[in-house]
Amino acid sequence: MTTVACVLFVKNECTDIAGWIAWHLALGVDRLFIYEDHSTDGTWEVLEAAARVAPITLLRTDPATQPDFYWRQRDAFMDAARRARGVYDWLGFLDGDEYVYPRHFDRIGDFLAQFPDAWAVALNWRIHGNSGRVVRPREMAVETFLSHGTESLGDNVLVKSFVRPEHLGPNYTDPHRYDIPEERYVDARGARVQWTGATKAIDWRDAFVLHFVCRSMEQYIQRIRRRLNADLGDSTAYWDHFNRNDVEDREPLRLMPAVYPVLGRIYTAMLDAASIRLHAVARVMRDDPLLAAALLDRPDLRTPSIDGRSQTSVRTVVLRTHHDTLLCLGGNRIVRDATLDGLAGVVPVLGAIHASTPDLITVFAADRGPLHLPGDSRHLDEPLLRIVPASQPGRFFLRSTHAGRYLAATPGSNDSGVACDRGRADLWEEFRLEPIQSTVTLGLSAIPAPVNAQGATLLDLCAWAQTLQTPPRRGDFLRALANLSPIERERLDHLIPGLLLPFL
Structure with a gap:
């Protein structure tokens, strides 16, 4: 060779x-x-x-x-x-x-x-x-x-x-x-x-x-x-x-299916490195308030807006499309199936919703294998989406937290038409989130709750990290990032340069 x-x-x-x-x-x-x-x-x-x-x-x-x-x-x-x-x-x-x-x-x-x-x-x-x-x-x-x-x-x-x-x-x-x-x-x-x-x-x-x-x-x-x-x-x-x-x-695009898994591993390593760095910086800030004030550009160190209520429950759901089909994973692709056992060799696509972030859903495969969401430039195995209520009760749109693109299940054959690449939401972007009893779920934890519509602050994020014995887990870290306001995301990018670029 x-x-x-x-x-x-x-x-x-x-x-x-x-x-x-x-x-x-x-x-x-x-x-x-x-x-x-x-x-x-x-x-x-x-x-x-x-x-x-x-x-x-x-x-x-x-x-x-x-x-x-x-x-x-x-x-x-x-x-x-x-x-x-x-x-x-x-x-x-x-x-x-x-x-x-x-x-x-x-x-x-x-x-x-x-x-x-x-x-x-x-x-x-x-x-x-x-x-x-x-x-x-x-x-x-x-x-x-x-x-x-x-x-x-x-x-x-x-x-x-x-x-x-x-x-x-x-x-x-x-x-x-x-x-x-x-x-x-x-x-x-x-x-x-x-x-x-x-x-x-x-x-x-x-x-x-x-x-x-x-x-x-x-x-x-x-x-x-x-x-x-x-x-x-x-x-x-x-x-x-x-x-x-x-x-x-467009000919070079033929190689992209081989590129995406490699890119996903690199992005995951970047997310983990950022989590470690945030945890280290936060612990230093805890011991040095003056340094914290300088790094966060804050004249005061007010009490952070961490929701202290006990919120430990995680709700697991399946994702039912507007076409009354369920999202499943068949081979390396997301497919649609009318029932969870209607097609041989498919794995249900599930969502985990933590009580502290009821507007965020972490999407994952029931067998915990990699799940690549077409159109999602983060290429993570367990992508995070924001839950947006649709006009009809009980129906929701699912939007990427970093790029603002909607997940869609368009008409067509069973193994096509599922991607997170829509600029606006309509019927094909509607989903029902149906709770199920599942032995498979994600170990999500409570994260800072924003005090207003602008979102959480970098101070909130650091204060939360200070309470943790180990660096934040990926699912928790992504949810915490999604809660930051736009200006606080920019400030975090300056504090931890480069590593969070795909996620902010």
């Missing part, structure tokens, strides 16, 4: 780094060497969490020893080549806005196995535009920015390379072309590369590198702010040049 590693030199890619990791691991990359260049946006924290559940060798650069960004990248890449030598057959050199895509293979190792005599493979960029998006999307770049420019955009002649590390020479020129003899450098079709500097003729027929230069307008502005007067200027020229949306291509 052909083994493949990739190396990434990264700084301030908090919004997309989890998706980048998930994409390449789902593509069959065996090891990621990630060199983090002292980010300020939470990228390091996300990487630390991801490294707990993924094959990542995480290292940090040393700007004191090497102050030049360009040469720090060189040092990182060459160090990764040294580490990969004798361990992996191939090593790919990528940036955080680049996603390799072999068109006719599901695994990058199978693609590279076509070239037994090559020592390096060069793949052209395919630069994508913003696909009309202004605000940063919650979804991955690959599934959002589907439109790209044509071959008339000359920058697509640039390449990224996969090399055999044992044959890599000592010289470094740029992050595109490497020190490999020309007769051993091939393109995606196995032909010898005809070089013009670090570029070659554009060829997207077999493989290429999806290059998301601009992404959304919000992300582009953030990028300009970070790099202003370094390598970018206060101008729309860069945007106008690269933001090409001439052709839409």
Whole structure:
């Protein structure tokens, strides 16, 4: 089996780094060497969490020893080549806005196995535009920015390379072309590369590198702010040049079913890391009120709005659709069934509602296996939804707590049409929540109750965490986050950078 590693030199890619990791691991990359260049946006924290559940060798650069960004990248890449030598057959050199895509293979190792005599493979960029998006999307770049420019955009002649590390020479020129003899450098079709500097003729027929230069307008502005007067200027020229949306291509989306489970594991690790950090910060605050006041930006430490009543009951329900069918899990998909035993091999989808949060429901599979809710960008095994009363008594809409999208069961075949992706609610989004007696439930606990319609505060959240002997469990933590007001969510993101981005 052909083994493949990739190396990434990264700084301030908090919004997309989890998706980048998930994409390449789902593509069959065996090891990621990630060199983090002292980010300020939470990228390091996300990487630390991801490294707990993924094959990542995480290292940090040393700007004191090497102050030049360009040469720090060189040092990182060459160090990764040294580490990969004798361990992996191939090593790919990528940036955080680049996603390799072999068109006719599901695994990058199978693609590279076509070239037994090559020592390096060069793949052209395919630069994508913003696909009309202004605000940063919650979804991955690959599934959002589907439109790209044509071959008339000359920058697509640039390449990224996969090399055999044992044959890599000592010289470094740029992050595109490497020190490999020309007769051993091939393109995606196995032909010898005809070089013009670090570029070659554009060829997207077999493989290429999806290059998301601009992404959304919000992300582009953030990028300009970070790099202003370094390598970018206060101008729309860069945007106008690269933001090409001439052709839409949905073909790479075929790999997303393999990506989502990996992304879900990373997001779960991020949630757990945030829970641990909140618990640690809260306990420090308990012992140092002045620090608490400084961190929470509060002139006073008033009594938090934790509901002290005894609320320990959890109600378990089934979800009955407007079509009078029940949601069940069949294989890896949510399906609809008229009865709980009407189809062989299905598992009921249940909901847990805790008395302290009667407007929130945690959805889970009766066998406690993973339940992926299509359209929910959090990709959690047990997603949280908000219960919204419908106009008809006893019927409810179920809305995602982070993106405001509604769960829908649309007409059609039994195994399709269930997704949490609707912008508004109508009949197909209506559900009845029918209590059942079940031996399977979730261990949910009481959480802070908001004192008003604006929601709970960060102070409430920290005070609640102080009462716990261990970090909050996932289900409880998600419910507590859902109760925070919008402005308090922003403040929490500053207190715990990066880790909670998918959930707030």
